[in-house]
Amino acid sequence: MPELKSPTHLAGPSLADIEAARGIVAAVAQITPIETSHFLSGKLGFPVMLKCENLQRTGSYKIRGAYHRLSRLSDEEKARGVVAASAGNHAQGVAFGARELGIAATIFMPTNVPLPKLEATRDYGADVMLSGDVIGETLQAAAEFAERTGAILIPPFDHPDVVAGQGTIGLELLEQVPDLDTVIVPIGGGGLVSGVASALKQHSARSGRNIRVIGVQAENAASYLASLDAGAPVNIPVRPTIADGIAVYRPGELNYRIIRDAVDEIVTVSEDDAARALLVLLERAKLVVEPAGAVSVAAILAGKIRATGPTVALLSGGNIDPLLLQRVISHGLAASDRFLTMRVMLQDRPGQLARVAEILAEVNANVIEVLHTQHGPDLQISEVELDITVETRGSEHVAQVIAALREAGYEPKLDRRRS
Structure with missing residues (x-):
């Protein structure tokens, strides 16, 4: 730089x-x-x-920049009201600041805005308009509102x-x-x-x-x-x-x-x-x-x-x-190796699920979720598939769990989409 x-x-x-x-x-x-x-x-x-x-x-x-910008509007600009577009934090900052300064505020938010952010913005006294699936569309709607009504657009950063x-x-x-x-x-x-x-x-x-x-x-x-x-x-x-x-x-x-x-x-x-x-x-x-x-x-x-x-x-x-x-x-x-989700292929005979659970208990891996199924396009007729999620204590413990299962003759496959 x-x-x-x-x-x-x-x-x-x-x-x-x-x-x-x-x-x-x-x-x-x-x-x-x-x-x-x-x-x-x-x-x-x-x-x-x-x-x-x-x-x-x-x-x-966000309340800092929003309130400072609002406070520097002229009386004539304040009388025209303000408009902003935001998915959350800027919306709340403008809504709160406008309420404190007695300015009418209209806030455009995306249609998929989380409910807590929507309700907070309304609770601060703003008139909330839902528009657009992405923030770019919401910003455009706010700009068009400002052009149409004369309201002052309060930018989030620029x-x-x-x-x-x-x-x-x-x-x-x-x-x-x-x-x-x-x-x-x-x-x-x-x-x-x-x-x-x-x-x-x-x-x-x-x-x-x-x-x-x-x-x-x-x-x-x-x-x-x-x-x-x-x-x-x-x-x-x-x-x-x-x-x-x-x-x-x-x-x-x-x-x-x-x-x-x-x-x-x-x-x-x-x-x-x-x-x-x-x-x-x-x-x-x-x-x-x-x-x-x-x-x-x-x-x-x-x-x-x-x-x-x-x-x-x-x-x-x-x-x-x-x-x-x-x-x-x-x-x-999961990213911290505190959850481990894996897939284990078992022979379709009694006691296999209990044996896996016993191995996991021996290495202090707490079972959170289990899916045991005989149905799957890649399964042989004599196989079942076990999808299992366990609680672990970090990467060393994960390695210990995998090693214990392999030592017992199983070949676990990690499901990185879930762990």
């Missing part, structure tokens, strides 16, 4: 703009806590702290007021972690990381002490890597990802320029990485974090971060549908 030359080098808000935004944002946003993670510190080799924006009002950092609002997190970090060396930030459209990087890099230029900023994207939605390679923002095909909060097919124009000049490195994480991180945060930190908000921790667990000093992983949000949480936990357990 190009070196940051001076406090005026960045395309986005100045440090003074971000400091002014902090006074405005303080009306609604909390100063979220910093929690030390001894587990992650052991993994990284340096102190690791968690910046808990998942505990922010409305459940994410605006200097939004960037300045998100940058207030950077100012908090400077106060909460005086010896801060590195910050790891999730990236979707880029509003959060461009705000945090703007604050930290301009402060670094004043103080002479550089603070590294590392961005994290989902492998299935890595629009910034493609855009940086191309030298300009480009569209990419977004594949399905559990980190839907950062599944953005094109960077913001302003955000791209700031990130190009101020972010030191961008890494990607897989679906398994994100699921493991969510599970670690639940078990070790007792924090509920949505997959998009946990990718900063996923990067640490995946070995993508080279530490040089005290590090903060920013947890950007905690708004997760309970049904998705249930699925992600199961996926995270």
